[in-house]
Amino acid sequence: WYERQMMTATMSDCARSIMSEWKAKVDDGGGAAEIELGGQFEELTADVISHTAFGASYREGKRVFLAQRELLFLAFSTVYNVQIRAFRYLPTQKNLKIWRLDKEVRGMLTDIIKSRLATKDQKLRAEVVGECGNEVPTGDVLNKLKLVNMFLLETLRLYSPLSTIQRKAGSDLEVGGITVPKGTVLTIPIATIHRDKEVWGEDAHEFNPLRFENGVMRAAKHPNAFLSFSGGPRSCIGQNFAMIEAKVVIVMILQRFSFFLSPKYVHVPMDVITLRPKFGLPMVLKSLDM
Ligand code: HEM
Numbered sequence: 001w002y003e004r005q006m007m008t009a010t011m012s013d014c015a016r017s018i019m020s021e022w023k024a025k026v027d028d029g030g031g032a033a034e035i036e037l038g039g040q041f042e043e044l045t046a047d048v049i050s051h052t053a054f055g056a057s058y059r060e061g062k063r064v065f066l067a068q069r070e071l072l073f074l075a076f077s078t079v080y081n082v083q084i085r086a087f088r089y090l091p092t093q094k095n096l097k098i099w100r101l102d103k104e105v106r107g108m109l110t111d112i113i114k115s116r117l118a119t120k121d122q123k124l125r126a127e128v129v130g131e132c133g134n135e136v137p138t139g140d141v142l143n144k145l146k147l148v149n150m151f152l153l154e155t156l157r158l159y160s161p162l163s164t165i166q167r168k169a170g171s172d173l174e175v176g177g178i179t180v181p182k183g184t185v186l187t188i189p190i191a192t193i194h195r196d197k198e199v200w201g202e203d204a205h206e207f208n209p210l211r212f213e214n215g216v217m218r219a220a221k222h223p224n225a226f227l228s229f230s231g232g233p234r235s236c237i238g239q240n241f242a243m244i245e246a247k248v249v250i251v252m253i254l255q256r257f258s259f260f261l262s263p264k265y266v267h268v269p270m271d272v273i274t275l276r277p278k279f280g281l282p283m284v285l286k287s288l289d290m
Contacts, residue, residue, distance in 0.1 A: 011244065027287065037282070038281035142248070149247070153212045161228065164187050164191070168184070169182055194228075199225045258288055259285045262282035265279070
């Protein structure tokens with residue numbers, strides 16, 4: 001309970017801080033301002049994960065998180081190029097950057113672990129947050145937000161952050177009448193499954209949160225059709241964390257702002273590790289002054 005309470009408190013603190021910057025911009029703009037929210041949400045998720053995972057060392061944690069994200073992008077940008085083994089060891093500009101980032105991440109993680117082992121004061125902070133934690137949206141309240149939950153699930157269905165995952169057959173097996181030999185790598189096309197009319201019905205391409213009215217398992221013809229967090233023993237362990245964070249942020253935005261999509265927005269979802277809006281997410285925010 002303490003951990004959950006502490007987690008939501010941290011999430012809402014981070015959200016409050018970033019939203020006070022939005023509020024300042026809205027006030028500067030005389031009641032409305034256009035803000036590119038895609039980048040803001042990336043900043044916010046980096047803040048939340050560094051505060052929750054690294055506690056007092058959040059500054060180093062955030063640097064670790066951002067450096068790792070940069071590393072992933074660099075790694076991905078080479079996947080589709082022709083790879084010549086020796087190139088990996090050449091001091092090209094990209095390799096130098098990868099090596100520097102990798103060294104930096106390892107160094108920072110080792111330092112954080114060392115200082116954690118030296119202090120070990122965790123319980124005190126949990127108690128303080130547990131005692132003074134009634135200002136933030138709690139887990140109990142978040143559980144009651146059925147519509148927000150349905151809205152989030154429908155967003156994840158149509159725009160699943162991971163559009164494919166892979167699994168390697170551990171033994172010879174048969175899938176849908178096809179024999180798959182041991183060692184075969186199978187790609188599970190999440191995005192395609194999520195828009196399949198045979199699975200979700202005729203309105204599979206439409207945004208209809210109500211399809212989740214009776215729970216995830218009953219939303220489609222197959223109980224495990226919703227795969228944004230994968231399924232089975234290797235499914236996402238951050239699933240609850242991610243849903244709580246999204247709910248806290250949505251609640252806090254709705255409490256503070258009204259908003260609409262900027263005319264500048266161009267709808268081009270782009271798949272680079274995760275799905276993201278290629279040209280950002282410019283939105284016009286107005287303050288509700290609550
Ligand atoms: C909306 C947000 C998220 C989505 C859609 C998502 C989705 C997924 C998916 C599809 C997998 C399976 C990957 C595969 O098998 O190749 C996965 C695994 C994983 N996720 Fe997430 N995730 C999210 C947020 C998070 C967060 C916030 C954390 C950590 C705090 C996290 C931690 C993990 C870990 C550690 C695994 C590996 C589990 C294993 O292999 O046993 N995820 N996630």
